[in-house]
Amino acid sequence: MRIPRLSLDLPWMRGSGRRPGPLLPLEDARSAALIFVMAALAFLACMAAMGASAGxxxxxxxxxxxxxxxxxQVRPRADETPAAAAARAAETLGGVPGVEEAAVLERERAEALLRPWLGEAILEDLPIPQLVTVRLTEAAPADARALNRALAEAGLDAVVDDHGRWLADVERAARVAGLIALMVFLLTAAAAGAAVVFATRAGLEARRDVIEILSLSGATDRTVAGVFQRRFALAAGLAGLYGAVAAAGVAALMRLAGGSDGFTPALPLAWSDLLLVSPCPLVAASLGAVAARWTTLRLLKGMA
Structure with missing residues (x-):
């Protein structure tokens, strides 16, 4: 965590045998609290990015x-058993263009799907409807109208659910999750910028007398701003690196713990998600440089 010293090399000090002193003291630039805060923010931003990708x-x-x-869902006729009606519906739907396979859902499987919601006691007396599951082709899937038409032509009384309602809910949830991840990233970036602004302001106030001497010696505001910009860019870059490494480590452990499902089926982390943390040090350094330069130039104008 060593940061290079930036020297205060005034013209009247050259040739005098005195060692140049640092314009920005190391204890200001290398503040453990500042680097820890920025690393924590980088960690949260990386976790939000990987979570958004997995979600x-x-x-x-x-x-x-x-x-x-x-x-x-098949409703049998009065002269037909539920199993026979379901088998006839599966046979009819299997010949519809855009249907890959149609099969009768056994009662045991239907009960297994309902058991977590209704419990064992209720299932014994519950009349479970006869269902047929239809797997559609990926290239040109059949729509609900085509399925309903085929069932009607076969004289079957059935209701087709193409899961459109659930699909809209899933897509809406994905958009909300992406928006939340974006808000988390923007908030962490703003907090990191605020931390750099505070540290830059403190460094300027602590060295106000030296900066005034620099100005009298011919140093421009841009020269002084460049010193703070380089120092805080490097500090922010290091903090971003630490946060990215920590996030990648946590994600790797979660991926290993989850096995083939990633972490959970609801959050299937992939090894490729770890690549999302790679720009973090560069982004953090850029943010630190911009925040430090803007703050320095703004405060120097106020000192004039």
């Missing part, structure tokens, strides 16, 4: 599954 991937997978499937 978007999960939402995309759920949407793809919903688009590729449909469920048909």
């Amino acid at each position: 978007g991937r999960a939402a995309e997978g759920w949407a793809r599954d919903l688009r590729g499937e449909a469920t048909v």
